[in-house]
Amino acid sequence: MPNVVVVGTQWGDEGKGKIVDLLTERAQLVVRYQGGNNAGHTLVVGGEKFIFHLIPSGILHPGTVCLIGNGVVLDPEVFLMEVDRLRNRGIKVGPENLRISERTQVIMPYHRRIDVAREEKKGAGKIGTTGRGIGPCYEDKVARRGIRVADLVDPEILQAKLADVLPEKNFYLEKFLHGKPFELEEILTSYLEMGARLKPLMTNVSVLLQQAVKSGKNILFEGAQGTHLDIDHGTYPFVTSSNPVAGGACTGTGVGPGELHHILGIVKAYTTRVGGGPFPTECLDKIGDHLVECGVEFGSTTGRRRRCGWLDAVVLKDAARLNGLTGLAITKLDVLTTLDPVKICVGYDDGGVRRDTMPGTIKELERCRPVFEELPGWSEDLRGVRRYEDLPANTRQYLKRVEELVGVPIQLVSVGPDREETIVVRNPFE
Numbered sequence: 001m002p003n004v005v006v007v008g009t010q011w012g013d014e015g016k017g018k019i020v021d022l023l024t025e026r027a028q029l030v031v032r033y034q035g036g037n038n039a040g041h042t043l044v045v046g047g048e049k050f051i052f053h054l055i056p057s058g059i060l061h062p063g064t065v066c067l068i069g070n071g072v073v074l075d076p077e078v079f080l081m082e083v084d085r086l087r088n089r090g091i092k093v094g095p096e097n098l099r100i101s102e103r104t105q106v107i108m109p110y111h112r113r114i115d116v117a118r119e120e121k122k123g124a125g126k127i128g129t130t131g132r133g134i135g136p137c138y139e140d141k142v143a144r145r146g147i148r149v150a151d152l153v154d155p156e157i158l159q160a161k162l163a164d165v166l167p168e169k170n171f172y173l174e175k176f177l178h179g180k181p182f183e184l185e186e187i188l189t190s191y192l193e194m195g196a197r198l199k200p201l202m203t204n205v206s207v208l209l210q211q212a213v214k215s216g217k218n219i220l221f222e223g224a225q226g227t228h229l230d231i232d233h234g235t236y237p238f239v240t241s242s243n244p245v246a247g248g249a250c251t252g253t254g255v256g257p258g259e260l261h262h263i264l265g266i267v268k269a270y271t272t273r274v275g276g277g278p279f280p281t282e283c284l285d286k287i288g289d290h291l292v293e294c295g296v297e298f299g300s301t302t303g304r305r306r307r308c309g310w311l312d313a314v315v316l317k318d319a320a321r322l323n324g325l326t327g328l329a330i331t332k333l334d335v336l337t338t339l340d341p342v343k344i345c346v347g348y349d350d351g352g353v354r355r356d357t358m359p360g361t362i363k364e365l366e367r368c369r370p371v372f373e374e375l376p377g378w379s380e381d382l383r384g385v386r387r388y389e390d391l392p393a394n395t396r397q398y399l400k401r402v403e404e405l406v407g408v409p410i411q412l413v414s415v416g417p418d419r420e421e422t423i424v425v426r427n428p429f430e
């Protein structure tokens, strides 16, 4: 009966995939509500490695229904490739366990080309996007000229929409970005073909969710990226183009706020960021190298080395407020083992003025220097620990301080990449 939203509290890559996989055992439905194939995570199940960008990993759990909400931007090529890969490995994928909202926006080939060409043109000032066409697709959604999943099964509508939008895209691509233009017929044919394959999966996700709520099912809402990459609340303009915050689960799927019962914030025990933008606790020294190496901090979508630094409680407190967090899941705690002392940023020093919340502009955030609190480290291997009380005293002291600073209880602690390497203090579905 309870519904749970899983959100990233930092700049993405908090390890949501593992926690979602774990919680899926208690959920009958898993719903993705925003973002696209800029996200990605790898799961190892029974020794087999699976990489997901769009389809919720819940697809690996027999009996779980996976939904893609209207807030997502869907690249049909990538989506269908993911479906084929799963089927080739013997995973059943069909309308009984995978549905897409007919209102979901479609990433078109011109979105991808514009995304890449624009970043190249920007040079030093670039956002560092994943180049998957995410931003340009959301731009068209808001400009009311987007192509939605339902349009892919209506040749007349798709033809008319392309005829309307393509001349403008080609003009921009050729004249401003010095890129190659597109042929309408080519896009039309291939997108109608993909539309035919998507047709059996199309549905009204909002209605499906309402039925699930009425029949007392557990729903897991899965956010991609993280709170500080949110288009409204993140470090704008170094953000993604959607709303990863918990509120996005409502607009991105069609459920009312009253149906979101628990909001679980995923907190990596340190901080990482990919792409450009300010990052107050970034460590450009051997601590940063330790975090990259021990945490294997390379992007799962682009392979880029992630920027790493100490945990930032200002970032987390903002996330607690912006999402209404009811619980925390701490991930990758084992990566801090052997570091001594361990540091937590408890506030910012902005030219002698103390700040406890994220400033509204990049200019101010760039000025801020982290104020650190130091705690004693630990050298014990955490990966075999399964009960909170069995954690070393210094590790518990670190976790207690995080709880105090953020003001939200810790419900899960991950001490290694495997599903079993987790301490469950309280399952939010209970």
Ligand code: IMP
Residues within 6 Å of the ligand: 011, 012, 013, 038, 039, 040, 127, 128, 129, 130, 131, 132, 134, 135, 224, 225, 229, 238, 239, 240, 241, 274, 275, 276
């Ligand atoms: P976009 O979402 O591809 O437009 O990229 C915008 C910004 O969000 C860039 O800094 C990306 O590196 C970042 N970003 C997008 N998706 C992810 C993610 O899943 N994890 C971490 N950063 C991401």
